[in-house]
Amino acid sequence: xxxxxxxxxxxxxxxxxxxxxxxxxxxxxxxxxxxxxxxxxxxxxxxxxxxxxxxxxxxxxxxxxxxxxxxxxxxxxxxxxxxxxxxxxxxxxxxxxxxxxxxxxxxxxxxxxxxxxxxxxxxxxxxxxxxxxxxxxxxxxxxxxxxxxxxxxxxxxxxxxxxxxxxxxxxxxxxxxxxxxxxxxxxxxxxxxxxxxxxxxxxxxxxxxxxxxxxxxxxxxxxxxxxxxxxxxxxxxxxxxxxxxxxxxxxxxxxxxxxxxxxxxxxxxxxxxxxxxxxxxxxxx
Amino acid sequence: xxxxxxxxxxxxxxxxxxxxxxxxxxxxxxxxxxxxxxxxxxxxxxxxxxxxxxxxxxxxxxxxxxxxxxxxxxxxxxxxxxxxxxxxxxxxxxxxxxxxxxxxxxxxxxxxxxxxxxxxxxxxxxxxxxxxxxxxxxxxxxxxxxxxxxxxxxxxxxxxxxxxxxxxxxxxxxxxxxxxxxxxxxxxxxxxxxxxxxxxxxxxxxxxxxxxxxxxxxxxxxxxxxxxxxxxxxxxxxxxxxxxxxxxxxxxxxxxxxxxxxxxxxxxxxxxxxxxxxxxxxxxxxxxxxxxxxxxxxxxxxxxxxxxxxxxxxxxxxxxxxxxxxxxxxxxxxxxxxxxxxxxxxxxxxxxxxxxxxxxxxxxxxxxxxxxxxxxxxxxxxxxxxxxxxxxxxxxxxxxxxxxxxxxxxxxxxxxxxxxxxxxxxxxxxxxxxxxxxxxxxxxxxxxxxxxxxxxxxxxxxxxxxxxxxxxxxxxxxxxxxxxxxxxxxxxxxxxxxxxxxxxxxxxxxxxxxxxxxxxxxxxxxxxxxxxxxxxxxxxxxxxxxxxxxxxxxxxxxxxxxxxxxxxxxxxxxxxxxxxxxxxxxxxxxxxxxxxxxxxxxxxxxxxxxxxxxxxxxxxxxxxxxxxxxxxxxxxxxxxxxxxxxxxxxxxxxxxxxxxxxxxxxxxxxxxxxxxxxxxxxxxxxxxxxxxxxxxxxxxxxx
Numbered sequence: 002x003x004x005x006x007x008x009x010x011x012x013x014x015x016x017x018x019x020x021x022x023x024x025x026x027x028x029x030x031x032x033x034x035x036x037x038x039x040x041x042x043x044x045x046x047x048x049x050x051x052x053x054x055x056x057x058x059x060x061x062x063x064x065x066x067x068x069x070x071x072x073x074x075x076x077x078x079x080x081x082x083x084x085x086x087x088x089x090x091x092x093x094x095x096x097x098x099x100x101x102x103x104x105x106x107x108x109x110x111x112x113x114x115x116x117x118x119x120x121x122x123x124x125x126x127x128x129x130x131x132x133x134x135x136x137x138x139x140x141x142x143x144x145x146x147x148x149x150x151x152x153x154x155x156x157x158x159x160x161x162x163x164x165x166x167x168x169x170x171x172x173x174x175x176x177x178x179x180x181x182x183x184x185x186x187x188x189x190x191x192x193x194x195x196x197x198x199x200x201x202x203x204x205x206x207x208x209x210x211x212x213x214x215x216x217x218x219x220x221x222x223x224x225x226x227x228x229x230x231x232x233x234x235x236x237x238x239x240x241x242x243x244x245x246x247x248x249x250x251x252x253x254x255x256x257x258x259x260x261x262x263x264x265x266x267x268x269x270x271x272x273x274x275x276x277x278x279x280x281x282x283x284x285x286x
Numbered sequence: 287x288x289x290x291x292x293x294x295x296x297x298x299x300x301x302x303x304x305x306x307x308x309x310x311x312x313x314x315x316x317x318x319x320x321x322x323x324x325x326x327x328x329x330x331x332x333x334x335x336x337x338x339x340x341x342x343x344x345x346x347x348x349x350x351x352x353x354x355x356x357x358x359x360x361x362x363x364x365x366x367x368x369x370x371x372x373x374x375x376x377x378x379x380x381x382x383x384x385x386x387x388x389x390x391x392x393x394x395x396x397x398x399x400x401x402x403x404x405x406x407x408x409x410x411x412x413x414x415x416x417x418x419x420x421x422x423x424x425x426x427x428x429x430x431x432x433x434x435x436x437x438x439x440x441x442x443x444x445x446x447x448x449x450x451x452x453x454x455x456x457x458x459x460x461x462x463x464x465x466x467x468x469x470x471x472x473x474x475x476x477x478x479x480x481x482x483x484x485x486x487x488x489x490x491x492x493x494x495x496x497x498x499x500x501x502x503x504x505x506x507x508x509x510x511x512x513x514x515x516x517x518x519x520x521x522x523x524x525x526x527x528x529x530x531x532x533x534x535x536x537x538x539x540x541x542x543x544x545x546x547x548x549x550x551x552x553x554x555x556x557x558x559x560x561x562x563x564x565x566x567x568x569x570x571x572x573x574x575x576x577x578x579x580x581x582x583x584x585x586x587x588x589x590x591x592x593x594x595x596x597x598x599x600x601x602x603x604x605x606x607x608x609x610x611x612x613x614x615x616x617x618x619x620x621x622x623x624x625x626x627x628x629x630x631x632x633x634x635x636x637x638x639x640x641x642x643x644x645x646x647x648x649x650x651x652x653x654x655x656x657x658x659x660x661x662x663x664x665x666x667x668x669x670x671x672x673x674x675x676x677x678x679x680x681x682x683x684x685x686x687x688x689x690x691x692x693x694x695x696x697x698x699x700x701x702x703x704x705x706x707x708x709x710x711x712x713x714x715x716x717x718x719x720x721x722x723x724x725x726x727x728x729x730x731x732x733x734x735x736x737x738x739x740x741x742x743x744x745x746x747x748x749x750x751x752x753x754x755x756x757x758x759x760x761x762x763x764x765x766x767x768x769x770x771x772x773x774x775x776x777x778x779x780x781x782x783x784x785x786x787x788x789x790x791x792x793x794x795x796x797x798x799x800x801x802x803x804x805x806x807x808x809x810x811x812x813x814x815x816x817x818x819x820x821x822x823x824x825x826x827x828x829x830x831x832x833x834x835x836x837x838x839x840x841x842x843x844x845x846x847x848x849x850x851x852x853x854x855x856x857x858x859x860x861x862x863x864x865x866x867x868x869x870x871x872x873x874x875x876x877x878x879x880x881x882x883x884x885x886x887x888x889x890x891x892x893x894x895x896x897x898x899x900x901x902x903x904x905x906x907x908x909x910x911x912x913x914x915x916x917x918x919x920x921x922x923x924x925x926x927x928x929x930x931x932x933x934x935x936x937x938x939x940x941x942x943x944x945x946x947x948x949x950x951x952x953x954x955x956x957x958x959x960x961x962x963x964x965x966x967x968x969x970x971x972x973x974x975x976x977x978x979x980x981x982x983x984x985x986x987x988x989x
Binding site for chain 1 (some may be wrong): 301302304305360373434435436437438439440448450478479480541544572573574590592594596597598600601603604605607608610611614615618634636637638666686
């Protein structure tokens with residue numbers, strides 16, 4: 002199955018189950034969790050059901066296009082269900098069946114993996130779903146975001162699109178995948194992966210990135226002060242991506258890591274609290 | 287599994303519980319059921335339990351329908367103090383009611399042999415079993431000590447993973463209760479993948495048959511036999527060895543309801559990676575076992591356990607693809623790390639925190655260099671000194687490598703492997719490679735004394751450092767593994783036969799953490815105490831040395847562990863021998879006479895009787911030889927030299943009146959015995975040895 006078919010099928014499946022199908026976010030993010038459709042919407046009491054395809058950047062995962070299943074920019078399909086449905090595992094298995102997985106002839110297991118994003122002050126309990134040893138999904142019961150206890154909690158299902166396509170298409174190398182209608186993954190991504198790996202690991206200017214981190218941080222702080230939390234959140238995301246490149250460049254010491262994470266966590270916490278306050282205010286008004 | 291009928295059946299269905307948490311939770315469930323049933327006075331026969339990662343089950347047989355009735359009388363004050371003449375309660379009675387939270391109406395007169403008292407008669411028990419279970423099951427579940435909990439529904443009741451069903455049957459009848467927003471029902475789900483629909487369990491038999499039909503192997507033993515048997519099949523089919531480490535077996539047992547072993551192969555080219563990397567990537571990343579040829583070399587194969595039968599070979603083919611990608615990752619880390627100059631990584635350790643109160647790893651590496659230099663001197667390994675200092679300074683560098691950042695459990699090993707690959711001297715790379723070994727007492731060590739010395743220093747640095755900040759182990763808690771470090775030091779010393787006293791190294795370490803001399807001395811004492819306990823423990827538990835032999839050698843305060851172990855082994859050996867009794871009686875006699883006398887001066891000129899002169903001559907003559915044997919650590923020989931003196935000593939006891947009227951003579955004779963005793967104690971206090979056939983405890987304890 003091609004990449005685009007995996008995306009289309011997942012959109013179809015989750016649309017039929019009452020999800021609103023969003024577009025992926027347009028700022029660099031490390032995961033679907035970091036977009037407003039998840040970060041903000043899991044806060045507060047309103048029910049929420051969303052599904053979206055989100056390209057995600059992890060500079061440290063780059064392999065110059067040489068690794069059969071690791072890239073610095075991969076694609077996720079993110080689903081948020083709030084509140085958590087009672088039959089969540091079965092619902093997920095249904096989605097695999099819908100994609101064409103014969104779940105009775107593959108070792109599909111829910112393997113302990115508690116997810117946490119220290120920079121977003123978020124954590125959850127759950128599993129990575131392994132299919133014959135391949136991690137295809139992160140399955141998490143969200144407990145906290147922006148430092149706020151969630152009530153009700155949300156279920157987050159994050160499919161790794163490349164992994165799923167490799168599995169469904171019986172490929173051992175993601176660069177052999179078909180994106181759709183004959184356009185190959187390597188045609189689209191190989192050179193990009195090579196270049197970004199060189200940039201992330203060898204070339205990225207450390208001084209420039211340190212400086213931009215501070216600029217983004219200041220902008221975010223000013224925006225939080227002005228109650229412009231959506232733009233403020235964008236700048237936290239930019240901080241996070243900048244941090245990730247610095248990290249891939251091995252430019253961040255342990256002490257510095259703690260400091261920078263702390264900065265992002267504080268900002269994310271402030272933004273989350275303001276969001277809840279504002280949403281609450283709206284309701285009253 | 288349980289074949290007979292059970293009166294009570296409980297099944298808690300949970301979404302996948304982390305494998306290593308299942309057993310500890312099951313043990314708690316069983317213990318708390320027992321405890322709660324006993325408290326509620328409901329008599330029961332046998333409690334049996336079973337669990338998989340998706341269900342916890344309890345079966346109880348021979349349950350009574352109602353709880354027993356127990357009357358307890360709580361006596362208050364005597365009637366004449368409790369009530370005044372008009373029968374009104376007085377202070378004493380009011381206090382009694384208040385402190386016990388009774389109601390006045392419940393107070394009655396109670397006749398006792400001492401007269402009439404006021405008090406309360408409590409009647410406990412008598413409840414129906416059903417009521418009891420409705421009460422205790424929520425208590426049991428909420429009282430479990432769980433590693434990490436979550437909430438998932440409106441009840442906001444925390445559990446390790448969402449609870450999906452609760453089945454509670456008493457004599458084939460459903461008990462109605464609710465916990466964490468889940469109402470009990472007869473619904474039972476089978477295997478997550480192989481059985482789609484739930485079934486209803488109306489009886490115990492239906493429950494057991496239902497599980498069987500729905501691909502759930504309930505019993506741990508049953509799953510274990512299947513797994514181990516199928517690994518054996520692979521060993522036979524491919525003529526290979528597939529060792530199954532305990533922690534992997536535990537994972538397989540508690541992450542599958544229908545375990546099926548599979549195997550597969552990978553490209554030969556990955557075998558050029560160091561075997562340590564291949565095996566730890568397989569185990570930790572993919573939960574697969576490495577496969578060895580009969581000659582002990584790694585084969586390009588893996589084996590694992592799936593949760594479904596693999597007739598289509600989909601599972602093994604899938605893993606073959608996945609393992610290749612995993613090895614590609616390993617290869618990437620290995621190649622990238624080798625590009626760096628290993629020694630230039632050290633400076634970055636300044637940015638890596640060891641512990642917030644104990645500074646960074648750069649500082650630790652400096653301390654280790656100081657310690658290892660001192661230890662090389664102490665153990666007469668001066669030739670290794672320069673190399674070990676270099677190893678100590680750089681032994682934490684691998685914390686900076688990609689491989690270790692990704693896989694922290696490869697610490698130490700990776701540093702060693704990188705240096706080996708670069709052709710570094712083997713004393714240096716092996717010392718770094720083996721610095722964290724042994725992890726447990728039965729672990730293998732690296733076959734190089736340098737690794738042992740560096741490892742001792744690292745652990746002394748840990749123990750002394752943490753204790754200097756008041757961070758210590760207590761009871762079952764040992765968050766920084768200080769006990770394990772202590773055990774490892776003992777193991778390393780015995781393994782390499784390092785014959786030295788640890789005290790000076792501890793003093794050196796204490797000086798690195800504390801400036802104040804008094805505080806240093808106190809710290810040294812604390813570390814010594816920790817080691818005394820560790821040594822005693824290792825002698826008994828790990829070296830299986832008799833209790834009394836351990837006590838006999840620990841009478842002497844020393845931290846020369848090697849010497850202690852050799853003495854203990856010698857004493858352990860002779861203690862089993864029949865001839866030991868004369869040695870025991872000799873030492874007892876000596877000690878009885880000397881008692882707590884201060885050490886007296888001895889003069890040869892004061893010897894009068896033939897027997898005491900002979901004893902002194904013989905003692906003078908043998909003493910050198912005995913001490914020589916002790917120096918040579920040939921304690922058996924030293925003991926036999928002492929035994930040779932035995933007839934002369936016996937003759938002395940027989941013919942010479944020690945408690946002579948002449949104080950000078952008496953003291954001189956005691957002084958002679960004190961000198962003999964002194965030599966004996968260099969080996970052991972034989973008076974505490976217990977003869978296996980007589981076992982005269984009273985006399986032993988009087989020592």
